[in-house]
Amino acid sequence: MPRVASRVTSQQLNSVRLSFRGTSGLGAWLQRFASALAACFWLAEPGLTETRALLVGVSAYDESIGLASLRGPANDVALFRDVLARRGVADIRILADGVESSAIPTRAAILGALGALAAHSAAGDLVMVTMSGHGTRQPDDNGEESDGLDEVFLPADTARSEPGAKAIPNAITDDELGAAILAIRATGADVWFVMDSCHSGSGLRAGDLDSAARFVDPALFGLAAPEEGTPDNITSEAEGDVPGGLIAFYAARSSEVAREVNLAPDAAGDGGWYGLFSSRLAARLEDPGALTYRQLFQAVLEDMNSGAVPGGARLQTPSWEGSMIDAAVFGGSATAGLRQFAVKRDEIAAGRVHGLVEGSLIALVDDAAAAPDTRIALAQVEDAQPIRAYLRRVEEDCTPVAGALCDAVGPMPAEARYGRVLSRPLATALKLSAVTDLTSGVPLAEWDPLLAALADAVAEVNAGDGVQVETDPADFVIEVAAQDGRLWFGGRAALQGLPVGLSWAPADGVALAPLLTRMAKAEELAAFLTSVAETGSPLNPAPVDVAADLTSSRLEDLDPPGTGSNPIRECSRALTHARADGPHPLEDAAEVKQCDALDLSVRGAVPGARDVNRIHIDAQFCVTASHVHVEDTAAATRLGESMIICSDCPGGYSAGEERLFVLITESADNAEQLDLSGLVETCAGDGGAPTRGGAAGEAAAFLEKLGRRPDTRGQFGGLSIADVWVTRYRWQVLPKELAFRRGTVAAAP
Secondary structure (H helix, E strand, O other), X not given: XXXXXXXXXXXXXXXHHHHXXXXXXXXXXXXHHHXXXXXXXXXXXXXOOOEEEEEEEOOOOOHHHOOOOOOOHHHHHHHHXXXXXXXXXXXXXXXXXXOXXXXXXXXXXXXXXXXXXXXXXXXXXXEEEEEEOOEEEEEOOOOOOOOXXXXXXXXXXXXXXXXXXXXXXXXXXXHHHHHXXXXXXXXXXXXXXXXXXXXXXXXXXXXXXXXXXOEOOHHHHOOOOOOOOOOOOXXXXXXXXXXXXXXXXXXXXXXXXXXXXXXXXXXXXXXXXXXXXXXXHHXXXXXXXXXXXXXXXXXXXXXXXXXXXXXXXXXXXXXXXXXXXXXXXOOOOOOOOOOEEEEEOOEEOOOHHHOOOOOOEEEEEOOOOOOOOOOOEEEEXXXXXXXXXXXXXXXXXXXXXXXXXXXXXXXXXXXOOEEEEEEOOEOOEEEEOOOEEOOOOOEOOXXXXXXXXXXXXXXXXXXXXXXXXXXXXXXXXXXXXXXXXXXXXXOOOEEOOEEXXXXXXXXXXXXXXXXXXXXXXXXXXXXXXXXXXXXXXXXXXXXXXXXXXXXXXXXXXOOOOOOOOOHHHHHHHHHHHHHHHOOEEOOOOEEEOOOOEXXXXXXXXXXXXXXXXXXXXXXXXXXXXXXXXXXXXXXXXXXXXXXXXXXXXXXXXXXXXXXXXXXXXXXXXXXXXXOOOOOOOOOOOHHHXXXXXXXXXXXXXXXXXXXXXXXXXXXXXXXXXXXXXXXXXXXXXXXXXXXXXXXXXXXXX
């Protein structure tokens, strides 16, 4: 048979595009394919990982034994090679006949190349393995298969079996492939395995002139034709014992054949033949939109049923397996991306085991690969069952509130195909724990005056139209403890027996209700921003890099606890010595102490203009904000002044949990910058009111949309909230007594 060209040239692609100009379906797809192939792999950067690939294509078989050669595998390999190279992948290993400078894909060569990948891979790497060629079945050789059959891939040196044999000479079984992939994953590398060959129990052969099967009848090799069975895979009993992740795409189910099709009948030789699955996979990767493996697979599955595909070729259904289905394409198992599930009328193929609850918001889309921030309608879960849920269509301004659903607004759109989980209902009340004695851990007696004072303050807050406060001993946000006639409020009210957080006593002469309101507002803001941070995706990385550096003071430079020192002089002295030692990155949930210093800086990762706001919530539930405008990527910029940590502060004692959020937004042309400094403060001015008058209402509305709608995200002065990124930091400020008691500071458990 004629050999195919070693490279898919632009002239060939133009020829393919022109030959289908004016046609629908496949023609339109081919035009996109020809014009934008170079953009295939922009969508997920590998980060610090190394990406390598092994591309296997077997086209030429020994026709003397009746094994027909194929036309498409070499083209599949050339296609994937070129798009990977344009993406910047340098380590591409090719085993394909008909491809320039490639070795013949024999059994030994294929297994040897897989072994070499295991030898050269390391933790965090991503390895892509594609295999195109004939496939078939043979009797299981070790009794492990539930259907008694091994799926096999046929290399170039496949031979005919001797009479009475149960195995095809030189064929590679699914067990052998599984072991080879497992060896790569044992290094800590993640694997994306793509197989475009048949795993069929039927005897179907070629369909029509423009479609051919990648299946070989086992009878050709002198083996009994197997019965149809269940599909096998390349997973192993040791699946949970290896650090590397896996995502595998298969071109067809066990009872089906995989097809290759002639996408360009006018192309010279075999240049227009491709595996149907491989060509559709490449076409979807070509789309310049962020994808997860789930999105990619669902989109290819849709395309396999397209009316533009020759009728006989549509009788195959791709399948997948592996733990990386919701990871970013080419991003590795450490990433997480958009999750979506099939929708049919008012039913979505996900339920409580997937995290859905009544009130969850769902974005409806009409295509699996639709852009992350688009949708055709909004729906809400009204009935969540274990593995499925039922939806109602709701207005765009629906806010998920616990215990209540938005009004239904008519039938579900008929064109909805997938639903994307946007958000769950947020709690609407600040929940306090039961009050316990800090020393004994025993609940306060009902007659205790502190309980009565707290109850009166809660009633006063709840009588207003704003925040609500309630007591929930089992599910609380704020822990409340009492010691020596004083109440303490915090995420944790004590550290190793020492009180931390916000404190109040009747003798302070300060009303408790405003303090509860301050706590509620701070926690609501934190919940809003956390919801955005948790729905962030590596598929849409922040355009600004953030660095948080901690400079640790030395205990010998601090005044001993209880000496009544001046914290300003103390920290000035301590930081003079500490800064000579240099900073180190702030760890999550770190424990910090008196006179430590925290510095944040930002730098543009891609050209453009952005607003960056630093929002800090301290142990007293005071909120402060700083802003900086970042343009392009030239240099790092300090984000606010250096933060000097204190437990013994100029304003009094302030140990406990602190949080900081960095909010990044695109800076719109001809619009006011988003500067939240002075707009979100809870401890500034009379009664904690913001300090900038009328603009505060707009900022509050913006933050409310951020928290309640982090998904599609309304508008603020022309700013699309789709262009918002949040990074969260948290730490514990140790009481000075505890820091001295330990003698050192380590990360919090």
